[in-house]
Amino acid sequence: MEDPTTQDTRSNLLLKKHDNLPQFDQFPPSPPQTEENDSESSEEVEILLPPPTNPPTQVLDIDKKTPDAHVPRDPRLIRLTGTHPFNVEAPLSALFNEGFLTSPELFYVRNHGAVPEVKDQDIPNWQFSVEGLVERPLTLTLRQLIAEYEQITCPITLVCAGNRRKEQNQVRKSQGFSWGAAGVSTALFTGVAMSEVIKKARPRRRARYVCMEGADKLPNGFYGTSVKLNWVMDPNRGMMLAYKMNGEMLRPDHGKPLRAVIPGQIGGRSVKWLKKLIITAAPSDNWYHIYDNRVLPTMVSPDESANNPKWWQDDRYAIYDLSTNSAIAYPAHEEQVCLKDGPEKYRAKGYAYGGGGRRITRVEISIDKGRTWRLADIDYAEDRYREVEQTLFGGRLDMSWRESCFCWCHWWLDIPTLELADAKDLVVRAMDESMNIQPKEMYWSVLGMMNNPWFRVTISKEGDYLRFEHPTQPALMPGGWMERVKKAGGNLTNGHWGENLAGEEEKAVVHEQAKEVPMTKAGLKNEILIDELRKHDNEDEPWFVINGEVYTGLPFMKEHPGGAQSILSAAGLDTSDEFMAIHSETAKAMMPSYHLGTLSDSAKLSLTEPASETASNEPRPTFLNSRAWTKAVLHSKRAISADTMIFTFTLEHPEQTLGLPVGQHLMIRLRDPVDREAIIRPYTPISDTTRKGYLDVLIKLYLSSGSHPGGKMSRAMNSLPVGHGVDFKGPIGRFEYIGRGRCAVNGVERKVKSFAMICGGSGITPIFQVFRAVMRDADDPTTCTVLNGNRLVEDILCREDLDALLQGNEHRGEVIHTLTKATEEWAGLKGRINEDLVQKHCHAHKETMVLVCGPEALEKSVRKVLREQGWAEEQVLFF
Ligand SMILES: Nc1nc2c(c(=O)[nH]1)N[C@H]1C(S)=C(S)[C@@H](COP(=O)(O)O)O[C@H]1N2
Ligand SMILES: [Mo]
Numbered sequence: 012m013e014d015p016t017t018q019d020t021r022s023n024l025l026l027k028k029h030d031n032l033p034q035f036d037q038f039p040p041s042p043p044q045t046e047e048n049d050s051e052s053s054e055e056v057e058i059l060l061p062p063p064t065n066p067p068t069q070v071l072d073i074d075k076k077t078p079d080a081h082v083p084r085d086p087r088l089i090r091l092t093g094t095h096p097f098n099v100e101a102p103l104s105a106l107f108n109e110g111f112l113t114s115p116e117l118f119y120v121r122n123h124g125a126v127p128e129v130k131d132q133d134i135p136n137w138q139f140s141v142e143g144l145v146e147r148p149l150t151l152t153l154r155q156l157i158a159e160y161e162q163i164t165c166p167i168t169l170v171c172a173g174n175r176r177k178e179q180n181q182v183r184k185s186q187g188f189s190w191g192a193a194g195v196s197t198a199l200f201t202g203v204a205m206s207e208v209i210k211k212a213r214p215r216r217r218a219r220y221v222c223m224e225g226a227d228k229l230p231n232g233f234y235g236t237s238v239k240l241n242w243v244m245d246p247n248r249g250m251m252l253a254y255k256m257n258g259e260m261l262r263p264d265h266g267k268p269l270r271a272v273i274p275g276q277i278g279g280r281s282v283k284w285l286k287k288l289i290i291t292a293a294p295s296d297n298w299y300h301i302y303d304n305r306v307l308p309t310m311v312s313p314d315e316s317a318n319n320p321k322w323w324q325d326d327r328y329a330i331y332d333l334s335t336n337s338a339i340a341y342p343a344h345e346e347q348v349c350l351k352d353g354p355e356k357y358r359a360k361g362y363a364y365g366g367g368g369r370r371i372t373r374v375e376i377s378i379d380k381g382r383t384w385r386l387a388d389i390d391y392a393e394d395r396y397r398e399v400e401q402t403l404f405g406g407r408l409d410m411s412w413r414e415s416c417f418c419w420c421h422w423w424l425d426i427p428t429l430e431l432a433d434a435k436d437l438v439v440r441a442m443d444e445s446m447n448i449q450p451k452e453m454y455w456s457v458l459g460m461m462n463n464p465w466f467r468v469t470i471s472k473e474g475d476y477l478r479f480e481h482p483t484q485p486a487l488m489p490g491g492w493m494e495r496v497k498k499a500g501g502n503l504t505n506g507h508w509g510e511n512l513a514g515e516e517e518k519a520v521v522h523e524q525a526k527e528v529p530m531t532k533a534g535l536k537n538e539i540l541i542d543e544l545r546k547h548d549n550e551d552e553p554w555f556v557i558n559g560e561v562y563t564g565l566p567f568m569k570e571h572p573g574g575a576q577s578i579l580s581a582a583g584l585d586t587s588d589e590f591m592a593i594h595s596e597t598a599k600a601m602m603p604s605y606h607l608g609t610l611s612d613s614a615k616l617s618l619t620e621p622a623s624e625t626a627s628n629e630p631r632p633t634f635l636n637s638r639a640w641t642k643a644v645l646h647s648k649r650a651i652s653a654d655t656m657i658f659t660f661t662l663e664h665p666e667q668t669l670g671l672p673v674g675q676h677l678m679i680r681l682r683d684p685v686d687r688e689a690i691i692r693p694y695t696p697i698s699d700t701t702r703k704g705y706l707d708v709l710i711k712l713y714l715s716s717g718s719h720p721g722g723k724m725s726r727a728m729n730s731l732p733v734g735h736g737v738d739f740k741g742p743i744g745r746f747e748y749i750g751r752g753r754c755a756v757n758g759v760e761r762k763v764k765s766f767a768m769i770c771g772g773s774g775i776t777p778i779f780q781v782f783r784a785v786m787r788d789a790d791d792p793t794t795c796t797v798l799n800g801n802r803l804v805e806d807i808l809c810r811e812d813l814d815a816l817l818q819g820n821e822h823r824g825e826v827i828h829t830l831t832k833a834t835e836e837w838a839g840l841k842g843r844i845n846e847d848l849v850q851k852h853c854h855a856h857k858e859t860m861v862l863v864c865g866p867e868a869l870e871k872s873v874r875k876v877l878r879e880q881g882w883a884e885e886q887v888l889f890f
Pocket of ligand 2: 121170171172277278279
């Protein structure tokens with residue numbers, strides 16, 4: 012059966028059985044040509060050749076400032092993770108309209124990081140190795156791979172394990188970005204059977220896995236994963252090393268010049284920019300193999316998964332084969348059908364795919380919520396390639412013997428329009444040859460993967476029209492019935508997609524959400540235009556935007572713990588990422604009283620491209636910008652204790668200084684390697700603020716050990732490779748030490764005669780900045796007493812630097828260490844910083860200021876002690 016409407020006739024071509032097409036001889040090969048038929052052929056079979064391609068030649072403006080500035084791309088692709096890295100899907104209709112094969116420019120892309128740049132002339136010399144548990148380790152160039160092995164061509168569908176994740180994110184946010192239903196694409200791949208290369212290397216006896224590694228260097232190492240060796244050796248599984256896609260050299264986003272293609276499994280196993288095949292006895296220990304592409308049990312919450320590494324180490328939860336899945340392409344989202352003079356029948360259409368080479372054997376549609384089902388027609392275009400044996404794009408196309416199905420199929424069903432008019436929705440489900448059927452309910456898991464419940468499109472009657480809605484729209488695009496149902500207060504997991512079925516009891520599946528604190532004023536409906544917002548980008552009345560809502564910062568300027576500057580630097584801007592990353596639930600709960608209204612849709616759009624302040628080519632004298640993130644590159648790391656490192660960054664040019672007043676701090680932003688979410692934390696650098704060209708940040712690392720969680724930021728910083736950029740923003744802070752006894756709190760100047768500085772652990776860093784400023788200036792009359800509490804001697808940070816600063820300054824400065832876990836040799840104080848210690852060293856003079864920075868417990872107890880000892884609020888400053 013064939014549905015003429017699902018195919019692009021331009022892509023159909025008559026080819027003959029056993030036709031001998033020109034051998035592959037060109038390098039790099041040219042795009043597919045229309046091949047000529049000789050007339051003597053006996054039997055003609057129709058196979059599908061790729062749809063017309065229009066390779067993008069322009070680097071898009073938004074890519075120009077990213078590491079991918081060498082990659083031309085199609086502007087139709089929908090970006091799922093902001094500008095960079097490049098993770099995209101095509102609009103679902105555009106993808107479906109291309110037919111069975113997808114053009115490389117619309118093929119979905121999943122890049123964990125920057126695309127390695129490979130020049131055309133270097134393609135033949137691209138090297139990759141076969142190593143590990145083999146008798147004969149090999150290094151091959153692509154030229155050798157093509158010259159010395161048999162070339163094959165085969166149609167294969169790739170699907171990201173995150174396909175359809177947006178639906179899961181609507182139920183409960185997972186740790187993954189929001190794919191719509193177009194994270195799937197099909198191409199004719201040309202290359203060599205992976206087994207051929209591995210056979211040459213002769214795996215040893217205990218060899219069981221094939222690990223693969225790409226050339227893309229990421230925050231947690233090179234991208235890598237593994238599959239089982241016996242799968243690779245099984246011809247039915249068709250695993251290959253490919254260098255061509257639809258007859259042309261792989262494009263940069265898809266692994267140019269060489270990638271693995273693992274049919275029937277999730278796209279994540281098909282490693283791009285392939286550099287290494289490592290034969291091992293155990294599955295890959297690559298970070299991305301462990302922390303990506305897994306379906307953890309549904310009750311494992313984000314917290315639990317972060318606290319308990321055992322969930323990630325368990326290979327039972329790693330995804331290999333795809334699961335049975337399907338989606339409706341037509342009716343499209345927001346499509347309308349006229350009831351008056353429209354056609355009598357509506358043809359619903361969509362795609363389905365199975366996993367592990369299993370064939371989709373039925374696709375069923377229901378227009379009564381699953382009470383009754385209709386059987387759809389299926390077109391398995393892949394079967395047409397089984398009928399021929401020929402050379403295609405320089406590779407032998409011979410699938411006659413293979414029964415596995417590596418590709419998606421398209422289905423369609425004609426439904427009387429009047430029946431659709433009476434229906435509330437349209438659902439599809441597919442079943443494979445093992446009778447694996449898509450479930451009605453979603454299986455939610457932390458990473459949001461392998462989402463495959465019935466795909467549902469709602470129908471509403473509006474006058475003479477039927478209007479259709481898909482469950483979601485990809486990325487942050489608004490729309491879809493899931494969002495609508497949620498807004499109306501429906502529970503999406505109640506068993507009927509959040510709708511209230513009269514007479515039925517609500518028995519919702521519980522996916523416990525992290526408590527979301529409402530931040531808007533109830534009932535406030537006030538649209539704010541971009542011009543209004545722009546008028547409030549100054550200190551008269553700073554407004555800022557969080558998740559599309561506009562707030563005023565004016566009433567809170569004085570009390571804000573980060574100082575007025577932290578509000579001012581967000582004035583007129585969208586500060587969603589930072590605000591959400593830094594603020595407590597208590598802070599969020601205060602927001603409704605500052606809520607002014609909702610940003611208009613056009614204003615939202617114009618905010619997403621920030622007015623670029625750093626675009627000018629003038630070298631900037633200072634690095635930090637309080638209104639935009641600026642990038643510094645990691646230059647080196649140095650461990651200074653068992654759990655503390657100094658990270659040195661290079662500023663934009665050797666003459667540049669940081670631009671941080673003494674006593675203030677800055678924000679560091681990194682992307683979580685797993686979910687790409689921004690991680691933002693405040694730090695005080697320890698390098699001199701006047702230092703040129705460089706910046707040192709001391710960071711205490713909370714790494715996972717045994718059953719210990721490890722901090723998000725610590726993990727990300729620790730695995731950050733040298734040469735990688737990190738975002739900085741600032742300065743922020745309420746306090747500034749101007750010098751010689753002058754300081755400013757919230758911009759109001761005051762005099763100090765002495766500082767009492769109380770700190771613990773890495774809380775020393777802001778204290779150290781102020782202490783150094785005082786001690787370095789011989790004419791500064793201010794005195795400083797530092798009370799520094801730690802556990803062990805080795806935990807005392809910057810001890811030598813502190814001692815050095817004291818040299819010759821004994822009359823002005825004093826540093827007192829106290830340890831809770833002191834050894835016998837320790838001659839100094841023992842125990843916590845308590846009231847006696849504070850009483851003895853800090854005297855509540857009018858012109859004394861207490862600066863405090865340390866772990867929460869320390870700050871809490873010090874706060875209490877100081878209050879009891881009669882210190883006034885304004886004399887004490889907590890960093
Ligand atoms: N080297 C490398 N290979 C990779 C990735 C990557 O980020 N780096 N992403 C993987 C994932 S998760 C998917 S779904 C597929 C996507 O392939 P495509 O971008 O060609 O569609 O590539 C896989 N191979
Ligand atoms: Mo993926």
